[in-house]
Amino acid sequence: MDFPYLFSSISVRNMELRNRIVMTAMHLGYTPEGEVTDQLVGFYEARAKGGVGLIIVGGCPIDEYGGMAGMIGLNHDRFIPGLKRLTSAVQAHGAKIAAQLYQAGRYTHSAMIGGRKPFSASAVRSRLTGETPRALEIHEIPAVQDKFAEAALRAKKAGFDAVEILGSAGYLICQFLSPLTNKRDDEYGGPLENRMRFGLEVVQKVRSAVGPDYPILMRIAGNDFMEGSHTNREARIFASELEKVGVDLFNVTGGWHETRVPQLTMFVPRRAYVYLAQGIKSAVSVPVLASNRINDPAIGEEIIRNGEADLVTMARALLADPELPNKAKEGKAHLIYHCVACNQGCFDNIFQLRPASCLVNPRAGKEGELALEPAPKVKKVLVIGGGPAGMKAACIAAERGHKVILMERGDQLGGQILLNRQIPGRQEMLMVAKDLERNLPALGVDIRLHQEAERSIVEEIHPDVVVVATGAQPIRPDIPGAEGPNVVQAWEVLAGRRGVGGRIVIVGGNAVGLETALYLANVGTLSPDVLHFLVTNRAETWDFIEERLNKGNKEVIVVEMAGRMGQDIGLSSRWTVMAELRRLGVALMTATKAVSISEGGVEVEKADGKGFIKADSVVLAMGSRAEAKIADDIRDLVQEVYVIGDAKEPRNALEAIREGFIVGLNI
Ligand code: SF4
Helix, strand or coil: CCCCCCCCCEEECCEEECCCEEECCCCCCCCCCCCCCHHHHHHHHHHHHCCCCEEEEEEEECCCCCCCCCCCCCCCHHHHHHHHHHHHHHHCCCCEEEEEEECCHHHCCHHHHCCCCCEECCCCCCCCCCCCCEECCHHHHHHHHHHHHHHHHHHHHCCCCEEEEEECCCCHHHHHHCCCCCCCCCCCCCCHHHHCHHHHHHHHHHHHHHCCCCCEEEEEECCCCCCCCCCHHHHHHHHHHHHHCCCCEEEEECCCCCCCCCCCCCCCCCCCCHHHHHHHHCCCCCCEEECCCCCCHHHHHHHHHCCCCCEEECCHHHHHCCCHHHHHHCCCHHHCCCCCCCCCCCHHHHHCCCCCCCCCCCCCCCCCCCCCCCCCCCCEEEEECCCHHHHHHHHHHHHCCCEEEEECCCCCCCHHHHHHHHCCCCHHHHHHHHHHHHHHHHCCCEEECCCCCCHHHHHHHCCCEEEECCCEEECCCCCCCCCCCCEEEHHHHHCCCCCCCCEEEEECCCHHHHHHHHHHHHCCCCCHHHHHHHHHCCCCCHHHHHHHHHCCCCEEEEECCCCCCCCCCCHHHHHHHHHHHHHCCCEEECCCEEEEEECCEEEEEECCEEEEEECCEEEECCCEEECCHHHHHHCCCCCEEEECHHHCCCCCHHHHHHHHHHHHHHC
8 A cells, every 4th residue: 555654543532543634624614504404414425435534524613602604503402413414424434523612712703693792811802803802701711611511512412423622723712822812810811821721621521521432632723823922832731731631632733813824825835834743742642633734645644654743634635635535545646636725715715705615626515416427428529728627627528438639739738827837835736737637648538739729620530529728818908018029928927938137017916917926026035945055054144044035136016007916816815925025025006007118117107197117027917818719610510619717708727627627517
């Protein structure tokens, strides 16, 4: 077997797991009323079938004060029958299932709890909600802790194999633990010993409720990543005390929701926070679960083999590919569709109160309605265009039994996704193309590169169906000077086909413009390898290193007509892009219209009048237009012609892949 450590069993108190892969709790939005739905059962059943060891569901609010709409209800006995249906469906496929006990304290929005004021350790304003909670009176504390115990017992009655107490991310238990949010002067405030009391008592009460044999897991922050709050040092002390009162496994993650350190985006390197789990592991004797950005079985195997942690979290990784464990176990790891931490389908949807989906797996959350049935009649399908939409359509059509030819005019598959190669923090996107590319031959798709789509070729192939996925072309705006020799398209820069001068104006501040700015502003900064070399050898002063990390050899200015930059970037990623641009000193000018371009720069118009920005090069990032001419050329030749992805209308990769999937399903 390729991954012997990952696929070895492990016991957590009386719970035996078949492997070390854990799907930790994710808010999915599949339970609008708190009741378990068919959608939720179908989703988790698919992951259990796919071979995961343990699924943790939730957060499950323990009371009426600390949750939000659409979470899995665990605060009333009426939820038990539905929860039983969920636990049985998962357990029927050999996986174990745990419920996460959730109380968000000051992270709760009053609007989510009927206008009531949320409570916390102290009345410290939450940056997340903009609200100030009320401090719990000391006599109220036992009742809040009792709710954890009642919910745990309810979970046990509903058939869950374990419970996980949520003590990370800045939620209620963290709020008692941290000096930032605990300003109390009673026995729950002051020194660490007192601040730990609330969490320790919660565990004690849960243990009394569920009995001595039932596993209790706890998710903790390995470092709050909040100035003045806890680091891994205090987290280790807390974990060691928690173990004494009955915690059987620690699920270690990064910081709070209010932290400025990214936790989940592509900017976070793979396995970045494993060191936090390793720190906790040094302080406890029970198993430790490492979390965040572990998206491949090889990484999991390495972590466990190295003794850095005992289990690994693959939550978004299993949203992206429920079959990941089975594929890894059966020697088909090369066919895994990896989570690329784009957050476009999952968190960005959740933040807009929409159910979670996935960029690479449009079936996520729709397991019932989007089943991959064999095609009733096998057809010859020609897909024109090897971008994400075309590749997905080809994969799904082939998986359903059609004979598929994929034609691409370039020398490699991937389309616009390949432009991410140069963008710092975006390279993970290339994995989307790589994964599709590796699945195509395994599904029997006939790939033809360097093949321009022409009517004569289509005539020769004589397909029953043509899928046009020819993408888009960048727009050259009608601005005087836009054809000048100093003007280049952002796509040409990102593809490495055109160089630029030292001072650059980028016209257009949506995703492509900002990502091009990130790329250009990074040119000339220290690479990770050189940084490591300089630091470990103490070759330069820290001030010098910091200066060279944050400043490259180009001056970059972005001008955008709208009042806001990056409007097409999802909420979960936009702030990290903006923070990086600020760090790199990129000048961002909103409400600024480029009116003409000359050899020396760009003339702009703003509310207070005209101005001129000097530039050696001007980069255009003003959107793209659909490119689907071939569709009209062949309509009389082929009965079924579909136009998908950017060829239909330029949008993001999420839409392109979803359309490819749907068309593949409908042929
Ligand atoms: Fe991962 Fe993106 Fe899918 Fe979310 S939408 S699970 S981040 S690939």
